[in-house]
Amino acid sequence: MSARDGRADASPAQAAPACAEDGSPEGLLDEALRRAFWQSLNRAPLPAMSALEVAARVVGALYRQVAQAHEGPNGCRCGWEPDPDCDLIVLEANLAAALLQPPEPDLARMVALGRA
Numbered sequence: 001m002s003a004r005d006g007r008a009d010a011s012p013a014q015a016a017p018a019c020a021e022d023g024s025p026e027g028l029l030d031e032a033l034r035r036a037f038w039q040s041l042n043r044a045p046l047p048a049m050s051a052l053e054v055a056a057r058v059v060g061a062l063y064r065q066v067a068q069a070h071e072g073p074n075g076c077r078c079g080w081e082p083d084p085d086c087d088l089i090v091l092e093a094n095l096a097a098a099l100l101q102p103p104e105p106d107l108a109r110m111v112a113l114g115r116a
Protein backbone atom coordinates (compact mmCIF):
# COMPACT_ATOMS: atom_id res chain seq x y z
CA MET A 1 0.00 0.00 0.00
CA SER A 2 1.24 3.46 -0.80
CA ALA A 3 0.17 6.81 -2.14
CA ARG A 4 1.06 5.39 -5.53
CA ASP A 5 -1.76 2.90 -5.45
CA GLY A 6 -4.26 5.43 -4.23
CA ARG A 7 -5.02 3.81 -0.88
CA ALA A 8 -3.15 6.19 1.34
CA ASP A 9 -6.04 8.66 1.23
CA ALA A 10 -8.24 6.06 2.91
CA SER A 11 -6.49 6.71 6.20
CA PRO A 12 -7.26 9.70 8.42
CA ALA A 13 -5.75 12.82 6.95
CA GLN A 14 -3.85 14.22 9.87
CA ALA A 15 -0.33 14.42 8.55
CA ALA A 16 1.34 17.47 9.96
CA PRO A 17 2.90 19.88 7.50
CA ALA A 18 6.22 18.21 7.03
CA CYS A 19 9.61 19.74 6.64
CA ALA A 20 11.45 16.50 6.05
CA GLU A 21 14.78 17.16 4.42
CA ASP A 22 13.98 14.51 1.93
CA GLY A 23 10.47 15.11 0.63
CA SER A 24 9.90 11.50 -0.32
CA PRO A 25 6.73 9.78 0.85
CA GLU A 26 8.90 7.67 3.16
CA GLY A 27 10.57 10.78 4.59
CA LEU A 28 7.22 12.47 5.17
CA LEU A 29 5.80 9.45 6.98
CA ASP A 30 8.97 9.08 9.04
CA GLU A 31 8.71 12.68 10.18
CA ALA A 32 4.98 12.51 10.93
CA LEU A 33 5.39 9.38 13.06
CA ARG A 34 8.32 10.78 15.03
CA ARG A 35 6.54 14.06 15.58
CA ALA A 36 3.41 12.33 16.89
CA PHE A 37 5.48 10.13 19.20
CA TRP A 38 7.40 13.00 20.78
CA GLN A 39 4.42 15.31 20.99
CA SER A 40 2.49 12.65 22.87
CA LEU A 41 5.35 12.01 25.28
CA ASN A 42 5.74 15.71 25.93
CA ARG A 43 2.06 15.86 26.87
CA ALA A 44 2.02 12.63 28.85
CA PRO A 45 5.43 11.22 29.74
CA LEU A 46 5.88 7.46 29.98
CA PRO A 47 8.75 5.23 31.06
CA ALA A 48 11.08 4.74 28.11
CA MET A 49 10.34 1.10 27.42
CA SER A 50 6.59 1.58 27.91
CA ALA A 51 6.59 4.26 25.22
CA LEU A 52 8.64 2.13 22.85
CA GLU A 53 6.47 -0.92 23.49
CA VAL A 54 3.41 1.11 22.56
CA ALA A 55 5.15 2.25 19.38
CA ALA A 56 6.02 -1.36 18.49
CA ARG A 57 2.44 -2.51 19.13
CA VAL A 58 1.17 0.31 16.92
CA VAL A 59 3.40 -0.88 14.09
CA GLY A 60 1.91 -4.36 14.51
CA ALA A 61 -1.61 -2.96 14.51
CA LEU A 62 -0.85 -0.88 11.41
CA TYR A 63 0.45 -4.00 9.71
CA ARG A 64 -2.80 -5.77 10.47
CA GLN A 65 -4.86 -2.85 9.13
CA VAL A 66 -2.80 -2.53 5.96
CA ALA A 67 -2.99 -6.29 5.41
CA GLN A 68 -6.74 -6.16 5.91
CA ALA A 69 -6.98 -3.39 3.32
CA HIS A 70 -5.52 -5.86 0.82
CA GLU A 71 -8.10 -8.55 1.39
CA GLY A 72 -11.29 -9.25 -0.50
CA PRO A 73 -12.71 -7.98 -3.77
CA ASN A 74 -12.63 -4.36 -2.60
CA GLY A 75 -9.07 -4.58 -1.33
CA CYS A 76 -6.13 -2.68 -2.68
CA ARG A 77 -4.99 -4.04 -6.03
CA CYS A 78 -1.38 -2.95 -5.89
CA GLY A 79 -0.31 -6.58 -5.96
CA TRP A 80 1.13 -6.80 -2.47
CA GLU A 81 0.11 -9.98 -0.71
CA PRO A 82 0.50 -9.90 3.06
CA ASP A 83 2.75 -12.68 4.35
CA PRO A 84 2.96 -12.11 8.10
CA ASP A 85 5.88 -14.51 8.64
CA CYS A 86 8.11 -13.02 5.94
CA ASP A 87 6.93 -9.47 6.52
CA LEU A 88 7.72 -9.73 10.22
CA ILE A 89 11.30 -10.67 9.37
CA VAL A 90 11.56 -7.56 7.19
CA LEU A 91 10.08 -5.38 9.94
CA GLU A 92 12.42 -6.85 12.55
CA ALA A 93 15.40 -6.23 10.28
CA ASN A 94 14.37 -2.59 9.92
CA LEU A 95 13.94 -2.28 13.67
CA ALA A 96 17.38 -3.78 14.28
CA ALA A 97 19.01 -1.57 11.65
CA ALA A 98 17.47 1.55 13.16
CA LEU A 99 18.62 0.54 16.65
CA LEU A 100 22.21 0.30 15.47
CA GLN A 101 22.22 3.63 13.66
CA PRO A 102 23.74 6.62 15.45
CA PRO A 103 21.03 9.09 16.51
CA GLU A 104 20.27 11.81 14.04
CA PRO A 105 20.72 15.39 15.20
CA ASP A 106 16.99 16.22 15.07
CA LEU A 107 16.10 13.08 17.00
CA ALA A 108 18.72 13.81 19.66
CA ARG A 109 17.16 17.24 20.08
CA MET A 110 13.68 15.75 20.42
CA VAL A 111 14.94 13.28 23.03
CA ALA A 112 16.20 16.22 25.07
CA LEU A 113 12.83 17.92 24.73
CA GLY A 114 11.09 14.73 25.79
CA ARG A 115 12.99 14.79 29.06
CA ALA A 116 12.47 18.47 29.72
Ligand SMILES: [Zn+2]
Pocket residue numbers: 001002005007070076077078079080
Ligand atom coordinates in the same frame (compact mmCIF):
# COMPACT_ATOMS: atom_id res chain seq x y z
ZN1 LIG B 1 -1.75 -1.90 -1.84
